[in-house]
Amino acid sequence: MVDFNPSQRNLVGIEHDRVTNVSSTDFPGYYPGEDHAWNLDKFKENFKIQISYLTDLSSSFDLVGVDASIANAFRRIMIAEVPTLAIEYVYIENNTSIIQDEVLAHRLGLIPLKANPDYLRWFKKDDPDIEPTDYDTVVLHLSAKCTTNPSAAPGTTDPKVLYNNANVYASAIQFEPQGRQAEWFPDGITLANPDILIAKLRPGQEIDLTMHCILGIGQDHAKFSPVATASYRLLPTIDIIGPPLTGDLAQKFKNCFPRGVIAINSKGEAYVKDARKDTVSREVLRHPEFDGRVRLGRQRDHFIFTVESTGAMTPDEIFIKSVQLLKKKCQILRKFNLRT
Amino acid sequence: MPSATNENEGTGSPEVPQEEFVDQEMADGEFEFDGEIDPNKIQILPGASEDGTAASFRILQEDHTLGNALRYMIMKNPEVEFCGYSIPHPSEAAMNLRIQTYGEITAIQALEKGLDDLLDLCSHVEDEYRKAVEAGDYSTVEP
Numbered sequence: 001m002v003d004f005n006p007s008q009r010n011l012v013g014i015e016h017d018r019v020t021n022v023s024s025t026d027f028p029g030y031y032p033g034e035d036h037a038w039n040l041d042k043f044k045e046n047f048k049i050q051i052s053y054l055t056d057l058s059s060s061f062d063l064v065g066v067d068a069s070i071a072n073a074f075r076r077i078m079i080a081e082v083p084t085l086a087i088e089y090v091y092i093e094n095n096t097s098i099i100q101d102e103v104l105a106h107r108l109g110l111i112p113l114k115a116n117p118d119y120l121r122w123f124k125k126d127d128p129d130i131e132p133t134d135y136d137t138v139v140l141h142l143s144a145k146c147t148t149n150p151s152a153a154p155g156t157t158d159p160k161v162l163y164n165n166a167n168v169y170a171s172a173i174q175f176e177p178q179g180r181q182a183e184w185f186p187d188g189i190t191l192a193n194p195d196i197l198i199a200k201l202r203p204g205q206e207i208d209l210t211m212h213c214i215l216g217i218g219q220d221h222a223k224f225s226p227v228a229t230a231s232y233r234l235l236p237t238i239d240i241i242g243p244p245l246t247g248d249l250a251q252k253f254k255n256c257f258p259r260g261v262i263a264i265n266s267k268g269e270a271y272v273k274d275a276r277k278d279t280v281s282r283e284v285l286r287h288p289e290f291d292g293r294v295r296l297g298r299q300r301d302h303f304i305f306t307v308e309s310t311g312a313m314t315p316d317e318i319f320i321k322s323v324q325l326l327k328k329k330c331q332i333l334r335k336f337n338l339r340t
Numbered sequence: 341m342p343s344a345t346n347e348n349e350g351t352g353s354p355e356v357p358q359e360e361f362v363d364q365e366m367a368d369g370e371f372e373f374d375g376e377i378d379p380n381k382i383q384i385l386p387g388a389s390e391d392g393t394a395a396s397f398r399i400l401q402e403d404h405t406l407g408n409a410l411r412y413m414i415m416k417n418p419e420v421e422f423c424g425y426s427i428p429h430p431s432e433a434a435m436n437l438r439i440q441t442y443g444e445i446t447a448i449q450a451l452e453k454g455l456d457d458l459l460d461l462c463s464h465v466e467d468e469y470r471k472a473v474e475a476g477d478y479s480t481v482e483p
Contacts, residue, residue, distance in 0.1 A: 051473065334459070335377075338382065
C-alpha cells in the first residue's frame, strides 16, 4: 500500500476516466506509528462550520473535519426522517370538478404546510381503534364553487374574467382549529406557498372537502420531507504542478474552468483564484497540452451543504433537527442493556 | 427525556416487557420519543465468541444512515480489529453489525463506546452550528 504524502491523504484524485483514493483512511492501525484513534478534543480542534448564506427558505454552509459517513447521515436524515405536517386524510363531500377524487387528494397531500411539527404528537395510523384528537390532527377545509361572472364583457376568453373562482389556489384552504389548537397555533396553520394551483373549475363545478393533517416522515411518503432537497458536494481542489502556465496557454487554461476559478496575475501566469466556484467538469483533462501540468481533486472532509426548505421550517432548524435525530438514534440504542 | 430504562437481554432469555413511556406533555421544541421502543430493537445474533470479543448484532428499523456512521465511529477505536455492517435485504428494515476486538474489551463495550463517541460528535456539531447561526456572520440573501 502506497503511503501518500500526508497532505495528499485528504484528497480524492480526479482523473479523466475515474476517481482515485476515495475511501477515508484515518483509522487506527492503517498508518503504522500514527495515532488515529477517536479523540474528541482533536476533533473539536479540526472541526469548523461556516455558513455562507441563510434565508428563510434555503441555506448553504460548510462542514469541515467530519467524515463522509457522518455528513451523509445528516443529509439522509434531513431528507427522510425529520417529521413534518402534511395532509393525509381527505374526506370529500362533493367533487364535481374534472379532477378525479384520488388525483385531487394526491395533490392536496403534496402541499407544504407551514406548521411547527414540535407542537403535535404522532398519530398512530395503523390502529383502527384510535380516534384523532386535537393533540395529533389538524383539520383543514376547502370549499370552492365556480360561477359565471355576469359583468364580463362579451367576447372575453380569459377564464379569470369570465368566471368567478375558476382557479382554486392553495390560499382557499381554511384552518379549522379543534379543541385547544386555537391557543397552540394563534396564527393558524398557513400554507408555505399560497399560490399553488390545486384545481381548475368551470361554472357549476364545486369542490367541498375536509382534510386531516398528521405528522409523518419522508421515509413513509415524500410529501412529509421538509426539504425540497438537501445535498452536499466536496470542496474541489486544483493544483498547477510544474512550471506556471503563461501566455496563450494560460488563457486557454482559464477558459477550461468556470469564470472566477482561474485568474491571470500581473506576470501573465495563471493561478487558482477560487477553487470553490469550480463545478469540476474536468474540461481541462480533455486537452493534451495540459497533461501532467494540473491535478484535480476534492477535499474528502470538506462538505458544502445546500439545504432548500419547502417552507415548513427554516433550513437551520432542519439541520439542527437532523443532528438531534442522529443523537436520538444513538440514545435509543444506548439504553439497551445487552449483557445477559 | 423519559427516565424509564429499557432492558433487553440477549437471545434465549425471557424479555422484560418494559417499554419507554411517551412523555404526554406538549413539547416545547424539545425532542421526545415518538412511541414505545421495540424490545427487539437490538439483539445479539448466535455465533458470538465465548469471551464476547466478537459478536454480531441485529438492529431493526435502521439503515445506512446509522449503520455507516456507527461503523466509522467503532472503527476509530484502536481496540477494534474489525467492524462492518450490512443490510441483508433492502425489503427488510434490519441491519447487521459485526464487531471483532483484539481481546482487551468485549464487542458490547466497543459498541457502547462507538455510540457514546457518536453522541459526543453530534452534540459538538449541534453546538457549533448554533453558535455559527447566532454569530450572524453570513448573508441573508441567496446569491
